[in-house]
Structure formats: structure tokens, C-alpha cells
Amino acid sequence: MAKHVCPWWVAYIFDNPLRQIFHKLDMFSPYLTDGMTAIDIGCGMGYFSICMARIVGEAGKIISVDVQQNMLDILTKRAKKAGIADRITTFLCDEQHIGINEKVDFALTFWMVHETPDELNFLKQVHCILGKSGTLLLAEPKMHVTFTEFKKTLSLAQEVGFKIIDFPKIFFSHTAVLEKQGC
Numbered sequence: 001m002a003k004h005v006c007p008w009w010v011a012y013i014f015d016n017p018l019r020q021i022f023h024k025l026d027m028f029s030p031y032l033t034d035g036m037t038a039i040d041i042g043c044g045m046g047y048f049s050i051c052m053a054r055i056v057g058e059a060g061k062i063i064s065v066d067v068q069q070n071m072l073d074i075l076t077k078r079a080k081k082a083g084i085a086d087r088i089t090t091f092l093c094d095e096q097h098i099g100i101n102e103k104v105d106f107a108l109t110f111w112m113v114h115e116t117p118d119e120l121n122f123l124k125q126v127h128c129i130l131g132k133s134g135t136l137l138l139a140e141p142k143m144h145v146t147f148t149e150f151k152k153t154l155s156l157a158q159e160v161g162f163k164i165i166d167f168p169k170i171f172f173s174h175t176a177v178l179e180k181q182g183c
Contacts, residue, residue: 027170028055028108031135031177035059036105039129041098042066042112046075046088052108053079053087062088063104067095096121103131111141111173119153123160130180136162139173150174 028048032038034057040049043064053062066072072090079085093099095117107126116122126136138157140150154164154176162178169175 027168028052028106028137030166030168031137032056032106037061037063037102038106038108039063039065039100039104040108040110041126042109042115043075043090044071046071046078048108048110049075049088050079050082050084052106053082053084056087058087060087063091063100063102064088065091065093065098065100067093098122098125098129100129102129103134104129105131105134107134107136109136110139111144113138113153114140114145114149120156120160123153123157123162127160127162127180132180134180135165136178136180137168137175138178139170139175142172142174145174147174154178 028051032052032055034055036056037060038052038056040052040062043049043066046064049062049064056062064072064075069092072092075088076085076090079088091100107130109126113119113122130136138153140153157178158164161180161182163181164176165179166177167175168177
């Protein structure tokens with residue numbers, strides 16, 4: 001694992017019940033609905049994956065992807081405890097390739113794009129995973145990513161074929177919602 005990826009044990013610091021104060025789980029409501037297929041890239045311990053699984057319901061599916069098996073193992077335990085494990089598929093990727101070919105309606109990249117070794121390549125892969133007019137919610141932490149760096153990421157996303165459609169407010173985050181344009 002490269003040094004720029006947050007170690008799995010650090011995730012316990014910010015993945016706790018207090019997080020609900022800052023990262024409201026209803027932030028997905030405008031973009032994710034019953035029956036959809038979504039991907040949570042850099043899912044960590046599953047804070048958002050579990051919420052998304054509840055939103056998509058029994059007819060939906062969540063693909064939770066991470067570069068650390070420990071994160072996926074914890075997510076699996078949490079999903080079983082929450083009774084929604086059948087809606088979540090975990091996938092161990094590597095730092096260069098997401099490795100998913102299935103088309104999805106919605107993608108979440110929460111506080112992780114800055115950890116990828118090649119943002120342009122990563123955004124191209126996300127673009128390919130999304131189905132026609134698919135939506136990406138991209139959030140980056142203000143404590144690690146400057147506004148100028150975030151604007152650069154958005155420029156790369158537009159270069160790949162995304163259109164910015166919204167700037168929702170999420171605490172401690174630079175955030176944008178992007179829609180896939182083209183094929």
C-alpha cells in the first residue's frame with residue numbers, strides 16, 4: 001500500500017457515530033433512488049455504502065471498492081449486522097485500476113481522489129463505469145486538498161467528459177456533482 005493512502009486503522013477516528021453530525025446521510029437523496037446500482041469507490045469501512053444500500057432497497061445494488069482488504073472486511077461485518085449484506089458486493093482493487101466493468105447509475109468518491117496516483121486515469125475509469133447520464137458525487141477534504149487543487153480535479157473531470165451540475169454543501173469538503181456526458 002502506498003504511503004498516500006489512509007491506513008485502515010486511522011479510519012476509526014473519523015468513522016464513528018459523531019460523523020453523522022457533519023456528514024448527513026440524506027445527502028444522497030437527490031441522486032440515488034430505489035432500484036439503482038451504485039459504486040462507493042474508496043468505501044473504507046462502509047459508512048456511506050451501508051446508507052446507500054438502504055436507499056437503493058432490495059432491488060438495488062452497491063459495489064463497495066477499496067484498496068485495503070481490512071476495510072472491506074470491516075464493511076462486510078457492518079453490513080451483516082445492519083441486515084443489508086445481500087445488497088453490497090465488495091471488491092478489492094489496486095491503486096491503478098478500479099477493476100469494475102459493470103455499469104452503475106451513481107458513483108461516490110468521498111475524500112479519496114487526492115489519494116490516487118493518477119487523477120486523470122482514475123476519472124476516466126469512473127466515467128467508463130457510469131451508465132449513460134450517470135452521476136458522480138465527488139468530495140475532497142478541505143484539510144488535505146486546497147480549493148485550487150479541487151478546481152484542477154474538476155477541470156480533469158470535465159476533460160474526461162463530465163459536466164458539473166451542482167455544488168452541494170458538505171461539511172469540511174470541497175464538493176461537486178458531475179454528470180456523465182457522451183457515450
